[in-house]
Amino acid sequence: MRARAVAVTVALTAALLAGSAAPALAAAPTAPAAAPCPGQAAPPGPPADEETVPVTPLPVPDQPVGGPGMGTCGEVRSPGTAPPPPVGVASYVVADLDSGAVLAARAPHARERPASTLKMLLSLVVTDRLDPSTVVVGTPEDANVDGSRAGVGPGGRYTVDQLFHGLILNSGNDTANALARTMGGIPATLAAMQSEARTLGALDTRPATVSGLDGPGMSSSAYDLALFFRAVAQRPRITTVMHTRTYPFPGFADKPGFLTSNDDPLLDTPGFIGGKTGFTDAARHTFAGGVDRNGRRLVVVIMRGEQHPVRMVDQAKALLDWGFATPRTAAPVGTLVDPAPTPPSDTATPAQPAPAAAASSTASTVAIAAGALALLTVVALLVLRRRRRKA
Template sequence: MRARFTSSVAIVAAVLIGMSGGPAVADPADDPTTTTATTVTTTPFTTPNTDNCPNSSSPPKAIDLSEVPAPGDPTPQPLPIPDEPVGGDELGDCGSVTPDGAPALPKEISATAWVLSDLDSGAVLAAKDPHGRYRPASTIKILLAIVALRELDLNRVVTGTIADSEVDGTRVGIGPGGRYTNLQLMQALVMASGNDAAHAIAAQLGGDEAAVRKMNDLAKSLGGMDTRTATPSGLDGPGMSSSAYDLALFFREAMRIPKFAELIHTEQVQFPGFPPDPRIPADKDHPAFTIGNDNQLLYNYDGALGGKTGYTDDARQTFVAGAERNGRRLGITLLKADVLPIRPWEQAARLLDYGFSLDRDASVGTLVEPEGKAGTTTTSRRQQSSGVTLAAPPVDATASRLPKSNDDDFGWAGPLVFVLLGVLVVLALLYWADSLNRRRNRH
């Protein structure tokens, strides 16, 4: 049975939709994030040990049949391991990596792999098994969001299909015949992790296979050498893998898109309903309903920017988020975590607190820049001692990615206008002086 995504907001949405006669979503009993109190363990908790690099080439063995190829399809082989660790030598370590002289890491972190980074400078502040390969679950929707925001018209209206409404996993509540703008689909994708929204978006990108291909091409162009997407939504599939480092790359790139930053910071929006389903006798109109953001860090952490949650039976808890304090923006990515001994967003909060406590020049590596994008260079204390320099982003990383306005086609006009105005002013002054001189001569 294919693993299913769940989220606490989907449960709230289910109640709201159910009250209004709308479609059902995931069962709360399937969601390990719905606990209302911190889970207490009966035995001492130990952070997973990855020192021996158990996942250097492939994720842990699947517990179900979600990654079995379809009949006739080949079994994907593990992605090649780069000769040099992407982002710097220290990020080739599989255990915990911290800057020289840094304090001890927070306790009670169940995430098997994580990366703490600076969203602006690109510095990796600390990490654990950063290039270990794991299943990303719904956090891979960040890649789909980038592709969609680059290619789709957010004002375009599309009609919901039966196929949208029948996808596996968590569904926001798209119904056949419903009319949705791409902006509303993006809200459903990013805020409520709707797999039905992912399906509707992928259809506009050429279908699931084409969308996956675009996501994989994007991952590679961003420097994500550990990532192979198998489904647009993040449902587990043959060959699926990513790493905490790659997700940090993807999140940083997404945060350069103002609309994405707005989406992950939005707490709730109204979502359209849909007409009666002709397949259901005496079905009635399904009214609009409210969807909420499923990232609890957004509501509970000072300075939270938002992020993306994920879960499948094989991936376990995955989490990507960012926060800002004193003009500094940090990102955190967690893979293969559990609601143990504290929830993933609480683990992220502790690691963000740790990052904000470090010196601004603390670093163990860097988030590489996308292909064809130049950056300035920065060095950490360890890099200075070893003579290694690593790329960091330019100050304004967003401007070069925004579409040019039509005014840019006439960039030559500005200077010419000023020259012509100057000539006219000079001629006017000469004419005035000549007139004044003639009047004086008459007297």
């Protein structure tokens, strides 16, 4: 089963790679290309056991998504603010959810393994595409998936809403598998997740599994996870589940149902908006979460950290406390980009003059006067921007 899953993943990854390169948040045409940070174009080694074949890293855009400050290879903070607290993580982002202002970051675009924080991206496509009342029958493949499980069993009957609760509260890889199957299968779901990531501007993210388990080519970044959380925070269906403390999960066959509990470490924090933890041996610990304090909403993302000597949640809280202590007027070091506009579905997309002009865009118009008898020809040149779009 594992070999088949890896084969599907590798095939899909190759297909996604073939058409996925895109510039992000293009700066002025005269701006020099930013030099990529050494060793940050792909998650660090050694490879995970599941990363059975080498996969070419995603292209690094010429200009960093979110502005020049987001191209830092180290740490950056709002000018005139105190240094952020020391944290033992490889990368992080602290940003305002409403304005998108990034207050501080460490290696924000360094590619890391997201682990289960990738389930935020899955939750976005699930809530867009599946009816909560749809009934799904569990399979042996669901029940036998690796990693954390909510309790899906073969022959068990579950609504999409019940599976979604298991996905968020218990980080269930079994529920992720069942939801993906309901969406048309693993390859189709991965393609939907990749498309959603690009729409959000998350160009460091390539999902290799629907659950966040490690796989060939898997990557995301602290910046991308902040984009995902920002989108999640705008979906009441998701945040309501993130606030749920306990939930009755159905049984199957002769096994009775049981009460499942929310394990989010920020749950009891005043102003809690939502959060998602993650862990694999290769990714180490990851976390994304948000808090509202006196009407100011901040998100924190931390990646590739450890629980000792300071717990990840305490490191996240320290960064949030620092962020709330910064003045609201502090100049940002970058910006969480807005999602690309969705083109009208009933409007034909005109052919583009060059393959480099594709996807989300802004248009600029160049007018050229020609002819002696008031003949005016207007040539529209589309300058398309791809937004940089990670578990």
